[in-house]
Amino acid sequence: MNAEIIAVGTELLLGQIVNTNAKYLSEQLAEIGVNVYYHTVVGDNPSRLEKAILHAEERADLIIFTGGLGPTKDDLTKETIAKHIGKSLVLDEDAMKTILSYFEKTGRTMTENNKKQALVLEGAKVLPNEHGMAPGMFLHNQSYSYMLLPGPPHEMQPMFRKYGRLAILDQLETRERIESRVLRYFGIGESQLEVEIEDILDSQTNPTVAPLAGDNEVTLRITARHQSENEAHKMIDEMEKKVNDRVGKYFYGYDQTSIMKELLKVLEEKKLTIACAESLTGGLFQAEMTSVVGVSTMLIGGIVCYSNDAKMKLCNVKKETIDHYGVVSKECAIELAENVRSILGTNIGISFTGVAGPDSLEGHPAGTVWIGISIDNKPSKAFLLNLAGSRNGNQKRSVMYGCHYLLQELKE
């Protein structure tokens, strides 16, 4: 099966947003063994969109559209496809319910144009939108399959993952599948990782191994073509072992996890509570922690001690510590970690103090960061980072290192 992804939206052609949907869908399609030979982006213009559809039909049998399903006048994707394949648009009751309940819940008044979102291609399988109003659609017509997905990634991704993927798998005749597993590494660079496993990369056939530099981390995607899942899992397990015999100490998890999620798993298993004192990270560590569901049993809370005043008033840091060692110091990091832990009576206290940048502080260059860790009945520790990123990059990276070091401490 060959697919083409058509993103519809003038904002893409004006360079206002990046077409991340094409990336996401391409990855997803590769996973299930669907070839993607072209991406196309076209504006909110029916005749140009129809031309794009005609070209796509010359070269693909599955055409996936993103965008143009919204309530406004320039949302024309389904209208254009309906006209192109000679189908009409019909009202989908469930979609209408979703829309009505959305406005009920938010107390906003629904404008007429919102009803347009409940119209779907006749005969199409409707893909529910659990994070927005416009439903998706999947329609097999003559020799082509058409999938329509909403533009906003936070609506499109879960819809495809939960409903779109299955609709396509049902279409696939071939029994050959692609199974893949992503291994995630933190604390090692892409080029270093490649050197460590160069011979494996050079001799790969099936399964294949593809390194990719991610956001402050490196991932390896192991992909196996197979007839049966068991066979695939066996092939992938063997390759994983081979790789991690070399670089296992940097490995932290699989697929869609994050180092924060891995930390929370360990805290949950060990029934540990945590409190945080954040200076240069400004609350980012706790914000990322609370973005995960069910942390309330672990994260009691903490302090954002951005100013020295807050460090003293909220976290009882001694004035002498700041005067004598400065805030960018091992001593300050440890005092913050120990104090926040005792104030909130948790098992763990973690602290971040240092220089986010761009300017230096206390004579320390941007990127100088101390992470303090205090755990029940263990001597407190502090870890020094020398980061070279942007302000935000240094903040994000500090948070990841905090998870990394705390995981190491808890695994000992």
Next chain:
Amino acid sequence: MNAEIIAVGTELLLGQIVNTNAKYLSEQLAEIGVNVYYHTVVGDNPSRLEKAILHAEERADLIIFTGGLGPTKDDLTKETIAKHIGKSLVLDEDAMKTILSYFEKTGRTMTENNKKQALVLEGAKVLPNEHGMAPGMFLHNQSYSYMLLPGPPHEMQPMFRKYGRLAILDQLETRERIESRVLRYFGIGESQLEVEIEDILDSQTNPTVAPLAGDNEVTLRITARHQSENEAHKMIDEMEKKVNDRVGKYFYGYDQTSIMKELLKVLEEKKLTIACAESLTGGLFQAEMTSVVGVSTMLIGGIVCYSNDAKMKLCNVKKETIDHYGVVSKECAIELAENVRSILGTNIGISFTGVAGPDSLEGHPAGTVWIGISIDNKPSKAFLLNLAGSRNGNQKRSVMYGCHYLLQELKE
């Protein structure tokens, strides 16, 4: 002049990287008045690339290629174009010098295949690569212009900015340019905004007005075609006034700003300090604030009172308040805002307490949020939100509403 951007690279079709080059070039081309009607992505495959070129020639007179100029076997862009238009590839001495000096500098030994990068289309204007080895090219042939740019953004962007842009401007017969301005709105939905200005949208010609639903906000892009900048600014100013006479109360800023940045501007102007108490947002408000440079004069710090325990221990919330009204209450929000403000001695205290979700809390559904605001010599206020998003969506949206309400209070 109509352009199409063709990105060449199998890694794009596998979803390993996002096509940020198309976004960058589209923005640049809009600035100089070149219409972009299509983006195409094709793999490292000569026959499929040639098909893409044929389609592009049906609908554009300027075709810009990114990627496939490197030294490896699968870099085939210029070879494919040369064959397609019947030109040969010739050695460019300057490019060769650049390549040789690169290997000299890095002390690496040059492999033969690197010389391939110095070959250019005969008759093409060579665009020097000041951040890598492969030069770009610009060639006008019959009724088409072809521009070839390297794939890595850090090579492509400066090359286009310094050389590519000028090569295109020289081609342009018209002196007409495009000027645009983005207006940002918060607290109004895309569909409602469109209803409010429907007649303006229907009657638009020059300047044009295009609504776009962003991340929890709506933007309007006003774009004017013009002969002179002054003329353009005048046209855009008039349209902005016309629009904001209707929806001005939701307007908060221009172009690349954010509602948090606008809040920080006001805090700086008025020399005000702020402290925060965050429950359901878990530190996100403070993290977003500290992601901006130079907040240390405004943000003193605050508390992440995720648990009730933390609300009492760190923010002195009375047990009776929690027992009697619950934490999802106006009373708790106001107590948090007032207490964090007095503890840190700031001008402003802001608090967030409520239900991020997915589960309900104290009988309140996910998305129920109270924002408390306490300002010097002003009666404290609390604002109720009923959000309908995901857990993260509710947290992000709460933070934006916090900025929105605080801005309103400070502007009064």
